[in-house]
Amino acid sequence: MKFYRHFSFAFLWVLIGGSETFLLSKGGITSTFIRNEEKSLDMPLESDVFRIPSGYNAPQQVHITQGDHVGKAVIVSWVTEDEPGSSTVLYWRHNSSNKQTANGKVSTYTYYNYTSGYIHHCTIHNLEFNTKYYYKVGIGNTTRTFWLMIPPKVGPNVPYTFGIIGDLGQTFDSNRTLSNYEMNPVKGETVLFLGDLSYADEYPFHDNARWDTWGRFVERSVAYQPWIWTSGNHELDYEPKIGETKLFKPFLNRYHVPFKASKSTQPLWYSIKRASAYIIILSSYSAYGKSTPQYKWVRKELRKVNRSETPWLIVLMHSPWYNSNNAHFMEGETMRVVFEPFFVQSKVDIVFAGHVHAYERSERVSNIAYNIVNGRCTPVKDQSAPVYITIGDGGNIQGLASNFTEPQPAYSAFREASFGHATLEIMNQTHAFYAWHRNGDEYSVQADSLWLYNRYWYPMDDSTAKS
Numbered sequence: 001m002k003f004y005r006h007f008s009f010a011f012l013w014v015l016i017g018g019s020e021t022f023l024l025s026k027g028g029i030t031s032t033f034i035r036n037e038e039k040s041l042d043m044p045l046e047s048d049v050f051r052i053p054s055g056y057n058a059p060q061q062v063h064i065t066q067g068d069h070v071g072k073a074v075i076v077s078w079v080t081e082d083e084p085g086s087s088t089v090l091y092w093r094h095n096s097s098n099k100q101t102a103n104g105k106v107s108t109y110t111y112y113n114y115t116s117g118y119i120h121h122c123t124i125h126n127l128e129f130n131t132k133y134y135y136k137v138g139i140g141n142t143t144r145t146f147w148l149m150i151p152p153k154v155g156p157n158v159p160y161t162f163g164i165i166g167d168l169g170q171t172f173d174s175n176r177t178l179s180n181y182e183m184n185p186v187k188g189e190t191v192l193f194l195g196d197l198s199y200a201d202e203y204p205f206h207d208n209a210r211w212d213t214w215g216r217f218v219e220r221s222v223a224y225q226p227w228i229w230t231s232g233n234h235e236l237d238y239e240p241k242i243g244e245t246k247l248f249k250p251f252l253n254r255y256h257v258p259f260k261a262s263k264s265t266q267p268l269w270y271s272i273k274r275a276s277a278y279i280i281i282l283s284s285y286s287a288y289g290k291s292t293p294q295y296k297w298v299r300k301e302l303r304k305v306n307r308s309e310t311p312w313l314i315v316l317m318h319s320p321w322y323n324s325n326n327a328h329f330m331e332g333e334t335m336r337v338v339f340e341p342f343f344v345q346s347k348v349d350i351v352f353a354g355h356v357h358a359y360e361r362s363e364r365v366s367n368i369a370y371n372i373v374n375g376r377c378t379p380v381k382d383q384s385a386p387v388y389i390t391i392g393d394g395g396n397i398q399g400l401a402s403n404f405t406e407p408q409p410a411y412s413a414f415r416e417a418s419f420g421h422a423t424l425e426i427m428n429q430t431h432a433f434y435a436w437h438r439n440g441d442e443y444s445v446q447a448d449s450l451w452l453y454n455r456y457w458y459p460m461d462d463s464t465a466k467s
C-alpha cells in the first residue's frame with residue numbers, strides 16, 4: 001500500500017496601518033493519502049450481508065440502544081415480515097437459568113407505495129450494571145438469540161470505549177468500515193452514530209426496502225452493542241411530490257431512543273449517561289433558535305451535567321460547526337452561533353459530527369467574541385472549547401468529499417478525504433485516547449490520534465500545534 005502525506009501551511013497576509021506585515025499562520029495537516037475517488041456502489045440486494053434469516057416470520061434487523069438515562073435499560077427492536085408475531089423479549093443473565101420476559105409493542109408504517117414489516121420495540125428495564133445478558137426474540141420454531149453487555153455504573157473513573165461512525169450507507173465501503181470497526185483491536189463497546197443511516201432516500205420514491213436491507217446489514221454489530229442514534233438529513237424523508245410530508249417518518253418508526261428519560265419532548269434531541277460520559281444528542285434539522293423546544297432543552301441540559309459524576313461531556317450532531325471542506329461549507333454555522341457560547345461555558349470536551357464525507361479534527365477553538373462591529377470574527381485558540389471532529393466518512397453511495405478549502409485554516413488540525421471510523425477510549429477522569437482509523441485497502445490504519453485531556457478536571461493544552 002502506497003501513501004504519503006505532506007504538511008500544508010497556511011500563509012496569511014495581514015495589512016496593518018498601511019504597511020505590509022507578514023504573519024505565518026500554521027494550519028494543520030492535510031493528508032494526501034491517495035485513493036480511488038470513484039463513487040462506491042450500494043451492495044446488491046442479493047449480497048450475503050442483506051440475507052433474510054431463515055424460518056417463518058424470523059425476526060430480522062435486530063438492534064439495541066440504551067433504554068434509560070443511566071444505561072440500566074435497553075430498547076430491543078426488530079422486524080417480522082410475515083405476521084406480527086410476538087413483541088416479547090425473553091432475557092437472562094449470563095450463567096443464570098432465571099429467564100424473564102419484557103413486553104413490547106408492534107407497529108407498521110407506510111411510505112408512498114411501501115408498507116413496512118411489523119416493527120417491534122421492547123424496553124427491558126432494571127438490568128444489572130456491568131453484566132452480560134442473553135436475549136431471545138421470535139416465537140415457535142423461529143427464535144433468535146443474541147447477547148449484550150450492560151455498562152458499568154455511571155461514575156467518574158469508569159473506563160469505557162466508544163466507536164464512532166457516521167454517514168454509513170450500504171455500499172461496499174460501508175461494509176469495509178463496519179468490518180474494520182468490528183476487527184479493530186480497540187474494542188468499542190457502544191457506537192456513537194452521527195446520522196445518515198441507510199440513504200434509502202437516494203432511491204426512487206425513497207425505496208424503504210433499503211431501510212430494511214440496512215437494518216439487516218448492521219445487525220451483526222447493533223444486535224450485540226447499542227448504537228446511539230443521531231438524526232441526519234437523509235432521515236428527513238420529506239417528499240411532498242409523493243405526499244410524504246411527515247419529517248423523519250421511517251427513522252422515527254424504526255429507531256426508538258430514550259428521549260423522555262432526559263425530559264426531552266422529541267426523540268431527535270436527548271441525552272444519556274454511560275459509564276463516565278454524558279452524551280448530548282442534537283438535531284441539526286429541527287428548530288434550535290431561541291425559544292424553540294430544542295434550544296430550551298439544551299440550555300437546561302448543559303446546566304444539569306455533574307462533572308463529578310460524568311467527567312466527559314460529549315455532544316453528537318450531524319452537521320459540523322467547524323468544517324473546512326467545500327462540501328456542506330458553513331451549513332452548521334447558524335447552529336454554531338446559537339449554541340457555541342454555551343458549549344464553551346460548559347467546557348464540552350468533544351463534539352462529533354458527520355455529514356461531510358471526509359475526516360477532519362479541529363484544535364480547541366472558539367468563535368464567540370464577534371458582535372458584528374468589532375471585527376473579531378476569526379476562531380481563536382480556547383482551552384475551554386471542545387475539539388470538533390467531523391467523521392461523516394462511513395462510506396455511503398454519495399462518495400468522498402475530497403475538495404478541501406485552501407489554505408487549510410489554522411483551526412483545522414488534521415483532515416483527509418478517506419473512509420473510516422474512530423474510537424474513543426476513556427481511561428479515567430482526566431485522560432482519553434482518541435484515534436481515527438482509515439479504511440486501508442485490506443485493513444484499517446490508525447491515521448490520526450491524540451490524547452485528549454478532560455476540560456473540567458485537567459484542562460491542559462492538548463492541541464496538535466502547541467505554540
Ligand SMILES: [Fe+2]
Nearest residue numbers: 196232233355
Ligand atoms: Fe448528511
